[in-house]
Amino acid sequence: MSTRRKARKHALDVLYECDLRGLPLGATLPGRVADRVEAAQQPLNPYVAVLVAGVAEHQARIDELLTSYSVGWPLHRMPPVDRNLLRIGAYELLYVDDVPDEVVLSEAVDLARELSTDDSPDFVNGLLGRLRDLKPQLAP
Numbered sequence: 001m002s003t004r005r006k007a008r009k010h011a012l013d014v015l016y017e018c019d020l021r022g023l024p025l026g027a028t029l030p031g032r033v034a035d036r037v038e039a040a041q042q043p044l045n046p047y048v049a050v051l052v053a054g055v056a057e058h059q060a061r062i063d064e065l066l067t068s069y070s071v072g073w074p075l076h077r078m079p080p081v082d083r084n085l086l087r088i089g090a091y092e093l094l095y096v097d098d099v100p101d102e103v104v105l106s107e108a109v110d111l112a113r114e115l116s117t118d119d120s121p122d123f124v125n126g127l128l129g130r131l132r133d134l135k136p137q138l139a140p
Helices: 003-021 029-038 046-057 059-069 080-095 101-115 120-138
Strands: none
Touching: 003 029, 003 046, 003 080, 003 101, 029 046, 046 059, 046 080, 059 080, 059 120, 080 101, 080 120, 101 120
8 A cells, every 4th residue: 555545544543533533624634643652652654644634624625526416425424434524535635746647536436435335435436536537626
């Protein structure tokens, strides 16, 4: 598994945990970092913090876009894994210049295939693909 894929998975874990616990996105990241230090484990990839902080900072805009373009699926009804994968993917599409759009979509779909429902890969691909197509109009 690539370094960035692992970072995306760790970021998803953090966002998912916050989402399920009703905490602000990113609130559990400092505890995860501290736990790794205490256990003398390898530190988290810095890209984890970039993703978590970026999603948290731009959550209102990202959630607005996801809500606007997910036909028939309000954000609160999406499976939590899908919702947070989409947040990461939308953040990377709109705010991270050094990751090609096709890589963003591919990574999100692969994680959806691995971690979510049978319908999730198509849903994630369709919604992120729509945001990619509209990116010039949506750019911050």
